[in-house]
Amino acid sequence: MAEEHTIQVELASERKPKPNEDGLGFGRHFTDHMFIMDYTEGKGWHDPRIVPYQPLSLDPSCMIFHYGQSVFEGLKAYRTEDDRILLFRPTQNFQRLNRSNDRMCIPAVDEDLALEALKQLVAVDKEWVPSAEGTSLYIRPFIISTEPFLGVAPAHNYKFIIIMSPVGSYYAEGIKPVKILVENKFVRAVAGGTGEAKTGGNYASSLKAQEVADEKKYSQVLWLDGVEKKYIEEVGSMNVFFKINGEIVTPALNGSILDGITRKSTIEMLKHWGMKVTERRVSMEEIYEASQSGQLEESFGTGTAAVISPIGEFLWEDRKIVVNNGEIGSTAKKLYDTITGIQRGAEPDPFNWVVEVEEQSVPVK
Amino acid sequence: MAEEHTIQVELASERKPKPNEDGLGFGRHFTDHMFIMDYTEGKGWHDPRIVPYQPLSLDPSCMIFHYGQSVFEGLKAYRTEDDRILLFRPTQNFQRLNRSNDRMCIPAVDEDLALEALKQLVAVDKEWVPSAEGTSLYIRPFIISTEPFLGVAPAHNYKFIIIMSPVGSYYAEGIKPVKILVENKFVRAVAGGTGEAKTGGNYASSLKAQEVADEKKYSQVLWLDGVEKKYIEEVGSMNVFFKINGEIVTPALNGSILDGITRKSTIEMLKHWGMKVTERRVSMEEIYEASQSGQLEESFGTGTAAVISPIGEFLWEDRKIVVNNGEIGSTAKKLYDTITGIQRGAEPDPFNWVVEVEEQSVPVK
The missing domain is CATH 3.30.470.10 (Aminotransferase class 4, branched-chain amino acid transferase, N-terminal domain)
Incomplete structure (x- = not known):
């Protein structure tokens, strides 16, 4: 150096x-x-x-x-x-x-x-x-x-x-599934904007919608795309995943979604387990229909603060979508246990994700 | 109090x-x-x-x-x-x-x-x-x-x-008409975002496009709507006006455009002069066509920093739109002289816009 x-x-x-x-x-x-x-x-x-x-x-x-x-x-x-x-x-x-x-x-x-x-x-x-x-x-x-x-x-x-x-723990409720309000009025980010950057303005612009969610007793908001307000982007401070008929689906990175490190780790771990994971455009309509037909098995958020946060309910306009009876699903539970286990050195680390802070890094006074 | x-x-x-x-x-x-x-x-x-x-x-x-x-x-x-x-x-x-x-x-x-x-x-x-x-x-x-x-x-x-x-003066060039690059990739704001608020994030997100404009030797960018990238929103730090076939046209406030005070004053003054002023949606295509048919007579920006800033040229993709031979138009000139005259107390103030700072406002030490 x-x-x-x-x-x-x-x-x-x-x-x-x-x-x-x-x-x-x-x-x-x-x-x-x-x-x-x-x-x-x-x-x-x-x-x-x-x-x-x-x-x-x-x-x-x-x-x-x-x-x-x-x-x-x-x-x-x-x-x-x-x-x-x-x-x-x-x-x-x-x-x-x-x-x-x-x-x-x-x-x-x-x-x-x-x-x-x-x-x-x-x-x-x-x-x-x-x-x-x-x-x-x-x-x-x-x-x-x-x-x-x-x-x-x-x-x-x-x-x-x-x-x-x-x-x-980031969530006062701990690992208990959270309730999410789907935001139809306010927009977090749009293609050509700064949605993919971790910059203050993205968070400042999210406060108003969060205030509405708080009033309605929902933990966080789910953001839809800024153009058509149809496609799912991310949840307040997390990326979002769905398990539909055995397959894991998450919105593809499109320039307005944060490229989450826990998101990436989740995808890598699920694939390592042999599960099918698809990054693609996901509409709220699709999630609603999967819920109605009984194919929506799980939903969860991923982020550094909460690691894995199961989602028990979405409110989309006047439609309430209850996921897995409002309980934590097996995939979310296994991901949480595995990733937090790796983070704490209690589980094998097949991808060499953790970096140890060595004693010798302490500078001589 | x-x-x-x-x-x-x-x-x-x-x-x-x-x-x-x-x-x-x-x-x-x-x-x-x-x-x-x-x-x-x-x-x-x-x-x-x-x-x-x-x-x-x-x-x-x-x-x-x-x-x-x-x-x-x-x-x-x-x-x-x-x-x-x-x-x-x-x-x-x-x-x-x-x-x-x-x-x-x-x-x-x-x-x-x-x-x-x-x-x-x-x-x-x-x-x-x-x-x-x-x-x-x-x-x-x-x-x-x-x-x-x-x-x-x-x-x-x-x-x-x-x-x-x-x-x-805000512009190094003074009142000389500026050249504006129409931005097709980056987006400043979208309906449901924070475009109407004067908040830091809007300005931070604008820097990247401005960097591109600087490289191409354009003073500022003109922002298009974030959804279709067809309709005109505003210029870097100004609202924007056009004179088309004798009529003044400016983008209507839509939630993503800044509600400029110089914009408002300009509209009020133009109406006071008996000119036709329309606030509506304006597409870049319309401006291009008005230019081609010889009906685009003037364009100028309004803002606190520059007050009135004539625009001499737009670059829209590969199309160069020269306005009024790159010279300041009569409407922009009259607005500039009148508004700056009112601001300096040199012109009559028909709307009671100015507020004097009285000597007695000085607090007793």
């Missing part, structure tokens, strides 16, 4: 008390350290460093506050029974980060450096990786445009930051 | 040197003070205050950095020949801010308080309002979600901020 890419480490002089593992929630507590690297046009990405977790001091004219040029990623570190720490497919995250960067006109980061930074950061804060059932250390790499300039153009300055949060 | 809404003022102990009015550019220099008000769930908006212009200190987990929940506005203050300071239709901006807030699940602000804050801030920094031809004080009210939480949900904490920047 070149000289300018040596990661400097400044350790916190005091460590924060760690929250009780029973009540972690999601995204509320943060570890003692963070990673930062700056980008300056002409100089590139520079000064990678691990520093005590601290506020950012930014001019109020910084472009992130006005024009939303930003990207992020999400992944998790897990503690194994024998006290090792594992990351789940982290290179996939940094590859996707760079795809998001390209769409949002943000300069690419060195994926190897990012992974090395992540490993060192986790090693420094390894005591923050919780061990209780269902818990993990959620890792949030993100990039924000920091140039102090009011004008619509790609920024000349950015910060790449990684923060980490010990988390419990 | 209620006690808790009294605007506190802390003046800067030192004033910055003011930039030369010849080389202001746009959005690069900021005044000595800013306005801030906080929102806390359960307490509402509170602690409105004018303070020295200063960096924001924000936790790296603040939602604005991750999920893009934000809105903004843009308006200008002008210095008249006789040294008065005028705002152009500021109540329109705060009404639109609240419409954007509604779409983005951000709590509404008190529009009267916002206007009072704006007037006081301009009064405090009135020496920053430039006087040279084409210059003004650009005002940027914005709201960002500040809750330190990694989860996709409306935030419980926000900051409403106003910053101000003395600016020259």
Whole structure:
């Protein structure tokens, strides 16, 4: 690694008390350290460093506050029974980060450096990786445009930051099947837009529909395509799968659907088990008809936060589609057990998905 | 005004040197003070205050950095020949801010308080309002979600901020007609999305297309509808107008087009002059045909930054549409002269558009 890419480490002089593992929630507590690297046009990405977790001091004219040029990623570190720490497919995250960067006109980061930074950061804060059932250390790499300039153009300055949060289960209800509202009015993304990028605007635009779902006591919304409002795209923070007459079906990546890493892992695992998996266009009408004819056997969402989240019901206009009597299906259960087992080092890892954070990654103080 | 809404003022102990009015550019220099008000769930908006212009200190987990929940506005203050300071239709901006807030699940602000804050801030920094031809004080009210939480949900904490920047002409070329690239691949917004809201994500998603336009030496892109890519929506940072066979035509507001204040003022002024103005769906094919038959007389954009910006050429796929021989048309010229004249207090103001910043608005120190 070149000289300018040596990661400097400044350790916190005091460590924060760690929250009780029973009540972690999601995204509320943060570890003692963070990673930062700056980008300056002409100089590139520079000064990678691990520093005590601290506020950012930014001019109020910084472009992130006005024009939303930003990207992020999400992944998790897990503690194994024998006290090792594992990351789940982290290179996939940094590859996707760079795809998001390209769409949002943000300069690419060195994926190897990012992974090395992540490993060192986790090693420094390894005591923050919780061990209780269902818990993990959620890792949030993100990039924000920091140039102090009011004008619509790609920024000349950015910060790449990684923060980490010990988390419990994403869904308060745990693995219990969730109820999903099919959204007919609001649109998340359209071909030619930014749906495939993990960028803030996609999430900001989803809030209004989620508010309606909350009022109706549904957990999340299912997004339909923005053109015809017929074809299924994804669920709030997850990709979505259906089991129809023994076959697994999921919407094909079309430019407006997030290319989920748990989605990809699910497809690979199902194929490994010899199941038929088809990525194609899926209409809501088809799901309704499969439900009416008794062929809709299961539905579930996939995502880093929840891993596998069984879906027990869809509300589509005035039609209620109950899936598998509102209970978790065998495929979702087996996927959840297998993937979370691999993540925790408790199951064989046939695809070499996990990356261990080695003790020697801890930088010498 | 209620006690808790009294605007506190802390003046800067030192004033910055003011930039030369010849080389202001746009959005690069900021005044000595800013306005801030906080929102806390359960307490509402509170602690409105004018303070020295200063960096924001924000936790790296603040939602604005991750999920893009934000809105903004843009308006200008002008210095008249006789040294008065005028705002152009500021109540329109705060009404639109609240419409954007509604779409983005951000709590509404008190529009009267916002206007009072704006007037006081301009009064405090009135020496920053430039006087040279084409210059003004650009005002940027914005709201960002500040809750330190990694989860996709409306935030419980926000900051409403106003910053101000003395600016020259938005376009480096001045009033010279611009060349516009019609965008066929990327999409800015779609019905059911956030196109009508002034929110960061809309601007972030536009950068990639703008990059392509820059490479081809076009100033901005013209966005087509996201569904059929046939109908005209708006130009990069402006609404768009056409004069076809003596009639003025502009795309009707459809939920994905920004409800521009200069657009509205242009329509009102044209009608006041007795011209026929139609807001309706306009296809690119129609514009091309009008051009071919010699009926396309003018085209221009409207926006706060540029006010009126004549368009001299469109490139639509491989078809080049030259408008009015690439010269400014009489309607655009008359609109520009009249609206900028009203803004600077040099022309009669038949609609009471301008609001004077009174000397007594300066708070007692």
